Amino acid sequence: KQEVTQIPAALSVPEGENLVLNCSFTDSAIYNLQWFRQDPGKGLTSLLLIQSSQREQTSGRLNASLDKSSGRSTLYIAASQPGDSATYLCAVNSGYALNFGKGTSLLVTP
Amino acid sequence: DAGITQSPRHKVTETGTPVTLRCHQTENHRYMYWYRQDPGHGLRLIHYSYGVKDTDKGEVSDGYSVSRSKTEDFLLTLESATSSQTSVYFCAISESTGSGELFFGEGSRLTVL
Numbered sequence: 001k002q003e004v005t006q007i008p009a010a011l012s013v014p015e016g017e018n019l020v021l022n023c024s025f026t027d028s029a030i031y032n033l034q035w036f037r038q039d040p041g042k043g044l045t046s047l048l049l050i051q052s053s054q055r056e057q058t059s060g061r062l063n064a065s066l067d068k069s070s071g072r073s074t075l076y077i078a079a080s081q082p083g084d085s086a087t088y089l090c091a092v093n094s095g096y097a098l099n100f101g102k103g104t105s106l107l108v109t110p
Numbered sequence: 111d112a113g114i115t116q117s118p119r120h121k122v123t124e125t126g127t128p129v130t131l132r133c134h135q136t137e138n139h140r141y142m143y144w145y146r147q148d149p150g151h152g153l154r155l156i157h158y159s160y161g162v163k164d165t166d167k168g169e170v171s172d173g174y175s176v177s178r179s180k181t182e183d184f185l186l187t188l189e190s191a192t193s194s195q196t197s198v199y200f201c202a203i204s205e206s207t208g209s210g211e212l213f214f215g216e217g218s219r220l221t222v223l
Contacts, residue, residue: 034212043200044153044214089153096160096207097143097168100153 002027002094006101013080014109021075021104023090028068034098035064035075036089044089048075080108113137114215116201122221129188131218133201135181141204142184143168143212144176146197153200159184160207191222 003026013019023033032051036044048057048064050073056065063076077084087105091098113136123129133142144156155168157176165176173195175187188195199218204210 036214043216044202046211046213049211091153091212093207096166097155097158098153098212102150102152 002030002092002099004090004092004099004101006088006090006104008104009102010105010107012107012109015080015082017080017108018076018078019080019106021077021088021090021106023073023075023101025071025073025092025099027094028071029094030068031093031095033064033066033073034091034093035062035073036091038087038089038103047088077106080106082108082110084108114201114203114213116199116215116218118218119216120219122223123191124223125192126190129191129220129222131186131199131201131220133184133186133215135184135201135203137203137205137213138181139203139205140181141207141210142178143202143204144174144184144186145200145202146170147200147217148197156186156199188220191220193222196220196222 005024007022034049035047038044050057050066061078066073085108087103089103090101115134117132143158145153147153154170159165159178177185201215202212204212
C-alpha cells in the first residue's frame, strides 16, 4: 500500500520568506503527484499536477518538483504572503485513486 | 472551478438512520470518488466510479454503498449510520484515471449522534 508522508506537520514563517514543503512516498510506481491547498472548512483546491515523466511544474509563486526514484516531492513557495496560510496536501496516484498525506499546516505571519 | 455540487452540505442525524449524500457534476467527467476526511487520518477513499453503473470499493468501504445511474450523479449511502461515520465527506471527479487531475467538491459535514 502506498504510504505518503508530509513533513513538517506544521510550519510558521514571517511574510516574505521562501519556504519548502516536503512529501515522501513509499512506492515509486506512480502515475502522477498532485499538490492541493485546503482552507479551514473548505474543499481541496488543486495547485499543481506533476506527471510521472515530469521533473517539475510551476504556477506563479509555486514550484513543485518530483524525484520518483527517491520517492520525494517538494512544494516551493516563493515570497510567502499571509494569504498563503492554509493546509497543503500532497497526493500520489498509483492506480485508480489518490493516496493522501496528512498535510502541512502553514501559517504566514504579517 | 470545476462544477461539483455536494448536498447536503451539513447534516445531523441519529445512530441507525439511513443517510444519502449526493454529488452532482457538470463537467461530464467519467470518474467520480467519495473520500472521507478525519483528524489524524487524512483523506481516505470510500468508493469510486469509473462509469455509469460501474463502481468499486476503496480503502474504507464498510458501512457504505454507492450508486451511479447517470454520469453526473454519484450517491453515497450510509444504510444505518454510526457515530464512527461522523466525518467530512468529499466528492471528487477526474476526466481519466492514472494521469488525470482530481477536482474536489466543497464537502458535506455529517454528524451522527
